[in-house]
Amino acid sequence: MKKNKTCGLRFKMLLKTAGISTTDFAHLLNYDKAQTVHNWYTRGVPDHCLEEVARKLSVNSEWLKTGDGPKDARHLRLVSDSGDTFDAQALRGVYTVVEPTEVDLPFFKEAPVAPGSHKTHVIVDNHQPMRLPRSYLDALDINYADAICAHMIGNSMAEKIGDGSTIAIDRGLTQIVDGEIYAIEHDGMLRIKYLHRLPGNGLRLRSHNSAEYPDEIFRAAQIEEQNIRVLGWVFWSATLNKRRPPLPFL
Structure with missing residues (x-):
């Protein structure tokens, strides 16, 4: 079995x-x-x-x-x-x-559905929790059990959210507020985008780096066909610099 x-x-x-x-x-x-x-x-x-x-x-x-x-x-x-x-x-x-003064948030990640498979899905990584100050969530009226974390992959949201940034997501807010940043699962792929509602229950995905990533438009039928699901609202992000700045005159 x-x-x-x-x-x-x-x-x-x-x-x-x-x-x-x-x-x-x-x-x-x-x-x-x-x-x-x-x-x-x-x-x-x-x-x-x-x-x-x-x-x-x-x-x-x-x-x-x-x-x-x-x-x-x-x-x-x-x-x-x-x-x-x-x-x-x-x-x-x-x-x-x-x-607690801090809250442990589980990390979610995109992973293959099976070893060697090219198809992915979004799962929780129980070995990599992250802590945020309780005051952050209290200030935004976020239920701690709804808060999760993930990593930004790629430069589609640069310079707003850099590649490799850690983001925090409120799964309690999945209703789309136009122009806000959300995490979505798109046919097993974890994506971070600005979302906009369109007539007929359509959806527009917009990248901050719009020069390289044009808007994506999905009709209601396409949303269902392509398994697009809103995971939650992105309420926090943090980026670690990838290098130390060189010191002058040395």
Whole structure:
């Protein structure tokens, strides 16, 4: 049996161990129909739900998807509406309240769907978290559990965001505000662009380096065909200089 076919079995086992029905778990995810969650027993948890489901069940998302790596993700933390951070055993026991001055953000990256494959998808890299001051997120009213990081690849957003820059993304804001910068997954590719809504539910992608990268226009049907999904709003970026400046007169 292929690993990706066993995701549903692991998901079913987790709910059974925690004593949670599919109806209750659907309610936890704010889903209207428990049947949607029940279907995951045979189909597996969809990729776009994996991170949220894994956080709710306090397990490693990669283990849930493939069975690889450690099962437990005790480094994960859950955040209440008040901003308090809790030990990530959401469904297993008593919470321990922590009041950090910094928040660990998981890194997302583009990776091959299989070794040697040219097709990619966007996954979480559990081995490379990054910390940001809690005050940054508080000032923008960002739920800590929605904040993720990624690296800018390429020079399409130069000079605004340089190649190799670290960016922070708010997955809680996926509604498009014209002219804001968003991270999107485009048929498995991680892209950072200015987004603009167009009539007929179309979408325009604009690069800061527009001289080299002209605007891209997608109709509603093309958005669906090319699997374009908004991951979230880019609210922070940082660039490390690639070289030290030479000292004069030496």
